[in-house]
Amino acid sequence: MLLVVLAAVLVFAFTYLAARPAAVVPGRLQFAGEYVYGFVRNGIARESIGSEHFMKFVPYLFALFLFVAVNNYFGLVPFIQYxxxxxFGFPLGLALLTWILYIGVGIGKHGFLGYLKHxxxxxxxxxxVLAIIIPLEFLSNIxxxxxxxxxxxxxxxxxxHLLLMLFAFxxxxxxxxxxxxxxxxxGVLSFVMFGAVTVLELLIMFLQAYxxxxxxxxxxxxxxADEH
Structure with missing residues (x-):
């Protein structure tokens, strides 16, 4: 719980400090903030949601990406390494937030019965064939x-996390x-594998947030979308 709170504080501090200068020629921190924001805004939100509706969801997606990434990288921070x-409770909580959001958005656009049909x-x-398709789609999508x-x-x-513990200990x-x-x-080979898995985890932790x-x-x- 402390790490989750710390992650929220770090994300808030990073975004606040990166956005506060608002300089025409950005410094390093502002550049980093703008780069991550642009990556989420253009590479994720615009491409997946579409140019008409994507902007209203960018703040949530931007915060979600940073929050998951920071929590993931705690696994490689010395003396934390978790x-x-x-x-399971933490990703489940985030998934339920996402579930509530996309169900609510769908009902808001199509209406309750219209969304179920959609x-x-x-x-x-x-x-x-709809007798088979409808239950499967409901189970899969809802x-x-x-x-x-x-x-x-x-x-x-x-x-x-288990692999890192296994090779280290x-x-x-x-x-x-x-x-x-x-x-x-x-033992030497085990430490070599620990280093290799650590490098691999650097990539995996980013990819999972993405x-x-x-x-x-x-x-x-x-x-x-207008059609399913």
Whole structure:
């Protein structure tokens, strides 16, 4: 819980300090803030939601991306080394926020019954096959999405955390708790793997923040689309 609160404080501090100068020629911090904002605004929101509606969702998507990324990278910070998103409750909470948002947006545009029709009946599908399609689409788009959205983030962070612990503590034990030469060599290899997994986690932690935000934007775009 402390790490999640700290992540929120860090995101707020970064965005405030980056936006406060508002200089024509940005400094490094302002440039970094504008770069991340532009990445989310143009690379995620505009592409997934469309140019007509995307701007109203940029603040949420921008904050979501930064919040997930900061929490993920806590897993590599010395003396912390624990990503809160490896605890299932946190990604599930974020997924439920996204679920409420895209359901609410869809109902706001299409109406309650209109949204149910929009989300469960693909365009051009008619006839008896709808008896199969409608329950599957309802299950997939309404019930399963929060679970899959949260599980993807949770599983990657949890697995990466376990791998880092395995190679770090395994290498320490084999090098310093064993007198066997073979175990010593295995310990060195374990630390090499720890370094390799750490570099890989740097990429994965960014990608998971990106994918979570991208899927959120995609769901919003689908809710606002005229056809399913």
């Amino acid at each position: 990503p809160p998103m490896s605890h 989300i469960t009946i693909p365009s051009g599908v008619k006839g008896p 019930l399963v999405r929060p679970a899959t959205l949260s599980l993807r983030l949770f599983a990657n962070m949890f697995a990466g 395994g290498g320490e034990y084999l090098l310093f708790e064993s007198t066997s030469l073979i175990n010593g060599i295995a 994918v979570f935000t991208l899927l959120t934007a995609t769901y919003l775009g689908e809710s606002l």
